[in-house]
Amino acid sequence: MLEKLERELMLLSRHQVLARRERDPERLERSAYLLLSRIDTQGPMSIGQLAEAFGLDTSTVNRQTAALLRCGLAERVADPDGGMARKLRITGEGGRRLAEDREVNRSCLARVVAGWSPEEVRELEDALARLNRSAEALEGRHWPRAEEAEEGGARAACRPPAPHGSPDPAPQAPADPAP
Template identity: 60%
Template sequence: MAQPRREQEPLREIERELMLISRHSLAAQPVGFSRVLDRSAYHLLSRMQVQGPMSIGQLAEAFGLDTSTVNRQTSAMLRAHLVERIADPEGGIARKLRITALGAEQLAADRAGALDALGRVLADWQPRELAELRETLERFNTSVERHEGRPWPRARD
């Protein structure tokens, strides 16, 4: 049953802001900085960095993608020496992909650039406001993950 228009208005505003976040996050880069990794490599490497070596099937399940899509993406990463195939450390049959030193270096460079850009955008925010934003974004993301049945592991420094 559809919600009355008045009750939908906050959802419309949230949808618009989320659309703008995706637009801004792709454009927010420090002057003179260009990303080394494409978007899919950045996401896949980020997941492996937190979770450790993963098979193509595990990556496909984690992202809700078809294995052929993940296979194409990881093949490009293998050719670029960002990941390497290894035997399953847990003794399974499927080979897993592990981040190489080059992959970790390029991921760190892109993350540093993203953090620099984010720091410039949020430079005039108070620590309390930053904490509130982090908490709200994490709550939103964990709600999405719960709804999709695909939680993202979070590493706390």
């Protein structure tokens, strides 16, 4: 019964990879994109919070966030809530690169669904959101969505600060966090 669904999800992940990083070295690595997206939606997070959010060892997240720091895409800040742990916040450069990648992703998606009606696009969005929320419930790890943050009034705290200048080119994050 789930053969077609499994196959289509496998193919979808294949298409997403082809449409993303391999064609443009300026694009964020998958792990950088996912980490920055989570911080963008939720606000500054500690390495421990990121490890919990992705279900990864702190050593793995530490390596990935070190790459973000080296590239100037994130910075360490004091916990805005007064906690002891330092947190990671997106820099202006990180926010700019994340926004550029999102725009490229949306542009690719627009070409894919160009012949679809707005209702068909909304149906797919709703079905994918339901699929993701079901997976999150099984894993016990909720992924906050921008619309939830906006409803709660916390979106302003998730915005990156003004740019600090251009970082030197550096290698991207080495490993991908689990979706």
